[in-house]
Amino acid sequence: xxxVEVSVLASDPITHAxxxxxxxxxxxxxxxxxxxxxLLVMEDHVTEAVLGEIRAAKASHVVLVVEHFRESDLMAxxxxxxxxxxxxxxxxxxxxxxxxxxxxxxTANLPPRLQGALLAQVQRMRKDVLEPNGLTLSGLAARExxxxxxxAEGFGTEEIAAKLCYxxxxxxxxxxGLMTRCGLNNRAHAVAYALRAxxx
Numbered sequence: 304x305x306x307v308e309v310s311v312l313a314s315d316p317i318t319h320a321x322x323x324x325x326x327x328x329x330x331x332x333x334x335x336x337x338x339x340x341x342l343l344v345m346e347d348h349v350t351e352a353v354l355g356e357i358r359a360a361k362a363s364h365v366v367l368v369v370e371h372f373r374e375s376d377l378m379a380x381x382x383x384x385x386x387x388x389x390x391x392x393x394x395x396x397x398x399x400x401x402x403x404x405x406x407x408x409x410t411a412n413l414p415p416r417l418q419g420a421l422l423a424q425v426q427r428m429r430k431d432v433l434e435p436n437g438l439t440l441s442g443l444a445a446r447e448x449x450x451x452x453x454x455a456e457g458f459g460t461e462e463i464a465a466k467l468c469y470x471x472x473x474x475x476x477x478x479x480g481l482m483t484r485c486g487l488n489n490r491a492h493a494v495a496y497a498l499r500a501x502x503x
Contacts (some may be wrong), residue, residue, distance in 0.1 A: 306331050307407030310339040312356055318345050325396050331404060341366060341406045342384075343399075345391070349376045357383040364406040368394055374420040381421075387412035441502035443481065450477045451497045454490050 309332055313319040322345055326332045342362035346353050347370040357365055366387040367380060380388065387402045389412070394402075402412055413421065429440055437444045443451070453463045464471045478490060487493045497503045 306333040307341055307404055308333050308335045308337070308339045309341045309343055309403055309407075310335055310337075310360060310362065311343045311345070312360065313345040315345075322399070325399065326403065329400050332400065338362065340364065341403050343403055344368065347371065347391075349373070349380060354379055354383050357385070364409065366399075366402050366406050366412075368399065372417070374417065377417055377420055378424060386410070388414065388417060390414070439502060441497070441500035442485075443497060443500065443502045446477055447481045448497065448502050450474055451481075451494055452503045454478070455494045455498070455503055 309326055311319055311322045313322060322343060323334050326334050339362050342360045342365045344357060344365060345368045349369060349372060362384060365383060365385040367385050368389045368391050370391045372388055386406050389402055405412060449467055450463055453466060460471050460474050464474045478493065482493055485496060487496055
């Protein structure tokens, strides 16, 4: 198994040195200053400056260990690649290494309070942004899902139009609009995209 490459970001030099020492003692972790697999951020608060440093690091996955975390910072943190948020007071060395290794595998780790806040924000986004624009959580319109479901079943344009009571031109326009908006190459690519998004 390839070691997880980790960089440490901490404004306090003692915290930085302690985290580096802890991580270097683990055989499945390699500390690096280059673009890492995981960025470990240890701060008191999430500020715009901290988020800017996280963005600049360009890490695939970020583990955030903070003293105080506001629910209002959750979406901004997730947009920066944060996959784990740990309480600084409640996190020991073993938990820290476990979180870093899990993040390297793409596993998320959010406290239950933040999971609830995330679900509430997703529901608000669905209700206030997506539904008024005719979109689902997958980013596809219900009409696009209907057409793609039939494409996936092997039906041609004429058959899809008949089944959905659309004109052939409408079916083609739905597919063209979706493929253009999402940068998809053909119908097979569109079906694969919808399957990965869980839309069909």
